[in-house]
Amino acid sequence: MVREDVNGTKASATYTPTVLPITKFVDKEGKEIPGYPTVDGEEPKAEIPGYRFVETKKLPNGDTEHVYEKVTTSYVDENGDPIPGNPTEDGEQPKKDIPGYDFVKTVVDKDGNTQHIYKKTVTPTPMPDPTPTPEPQPQPTPQPQPTPEPQPQPTPQPKPEEPTIPVVPETKEEVKYIDPQNPTAQLPNTGTKESSTAGLAIFSALAGLSLFGFAKRKKED
Secondary structure, three states, rough: EEEOOOOOOEEOOOOOOOOOEEEEEEEEEOOOOOOOOOOOOOOHHHOOOOOOEEEEOOOOOOOOEEEEEEEEEEEEEEEOOOOOOOEEEEEOOOOOOOEEEEEEEEEOOOOOOOEEEEEEOOOOOOOOOOOOOOOOOOOOOOOOOOOOOOOOOOEEEEOOOOOOOOOOOOOOOOOOOOOOOOOOOOOOOOHHHHHHHHHHHHHHHHHHHHHHHHHHHHHOO
């Protein structure tokens, strides 16, 4: 560039434009991190969610690069397997409660990724309530029922036979009048002692009546 002074003397001069330094926020591949554009001047590093700060580089042209790496947070079991229903999340996230699992610990790997490690909750098998053994109840000893003594049955006494009274057939005898004064008069023979006795009695009675009647008539005469 040629310039003239007040006297008309020409002089050439070289100008170097002043270049302001800039600050970039990039990942490890040199790509700008979304949401964090380049800014003029030299700026300090920033906390970027989902990224872990790695280093700051001072470039030959005076620019500044803050280098980050993307980090994740995963939820795994003790074998390193992802827990179903809990996908990997960007950035460094806190631990959380997961139903059916118990939190064990948090580790950060060499790449800055966070792992929250869990183990399955062991549900104790409920023990059945012990059934109380019923205490044996004393059983009453059955008392023997008294056997009634046999009552002697009275032996029926044989009924004495009633004596059979022989029926004497009634013999109708012709009553004959016997004259007591007739010595030849005799009682009829019935053939039985009883008849003879009865005949004597009748004879005596008749004789007595005859004598009584005879005496009475004699007295009246």
